[in-house]
Amino acid sequence: DARVTQTPRHKVTEMGQEVTMRCQPILGHNTVFWYRQTMMQGLELLAYFRNRAPLDDSGMPKDRFSAEMPDATLATLKIQPSEPRDSAVYFCASGSIPDGLAGVADTQYFGPGTRLTVL
Amino acid sequence: DQQVKQNSPSLSVQEGRISILNCDYTNSMFDYFLWYKKYPAEGPTFLISISSIKDKNEDGRFTVFLNKSAKHLSLHIVPSQPGDSAVYFCAAQNTDKLIFGTGTRLQVFP
Numbered sequence: 001d002a003r004v005t006q007t008p009r010h011k012v013t014e015m016g017q018e019v020t021m022r023c024q025p026i027l028g029h030n031t032v033f034w035y036r037q038t039m040m041q042g043l044e045l046l047a048y049f050r051n052r053a054p055l056d057d058s059g060m061p062k063d064r065f066s067a068e069m070p071d072a073t074l075a076t077l078k079i080q081p082s083e084p085r086d087s088a089v090y091f092c093a094s095g096s097i098p099d100g101l102a103g104v105a106d107t108q109y110f111g112p113g114t115r116l117t118v119l
Numbered sequence: 120d121q122q123v124k125q126n127s128p129s130l131s132v133q134e135g136r137i138s139i140l141n142c143d144y145t146n147s148m149f150d151y152f153l154w155y156k157k158y159p160a161e162g163p164t165f166l167i168s169i170s171s172i173k174d175k176n177e178d179g180r181f182t183v184f185l186n187k188s189a190k191h192l193s194l195h196i197v198p199s200q201p202g203d204s205a206v207y208f209c210a211a212q213n214t215d216k217l218i219f220g221t222g223t224r225l226q227v228f229p
Binding site for chain 2: 033043045055111
């Protein structure tokens, strides 16, 4: 049963500390998305990658957030320094979008999320 | 500015009755819409979708209706079951990204 995995599931840290969240997409999927869930904004897209290349990170606060895909099996989202307003649930999702077919978004498969609390 | 809006944060429905969840969008260029369902401590899972060339799509107890002129879509669940209790997110496709609403929490009581 293929699924997206995320670690850690929960993270409590103090303001100013670095936080790294990890995601393993479903094998064979070529697109990875990072979302943040808040009560006010719902699911906000932070960044996404296709074939490991960053396509859009306009949803991320650039000064403190960074997203990378060191290889096809690992995506990371890093916050440095973290702030209390970053407290949220962060979801990773993966999907399969045929190369060369822009504008086609297959259904996305979400991981269980990382609940981040910054004190 | 929210491009996809779910104005009802919660809905409570009796088991066996119809649940209707609503979603409004602002961008007429959106051409594909999806509903996701989310249980506590889990990620959202895909439920049903509709292309803008259609006005209705049905899958078992779930039907999505699209009114393009009103920029409105709705999800109907008939009959509602206690296991349907979850948060439902509406999403619209923009190029190869999905833009999600804030979600509606549905509670189905016996």
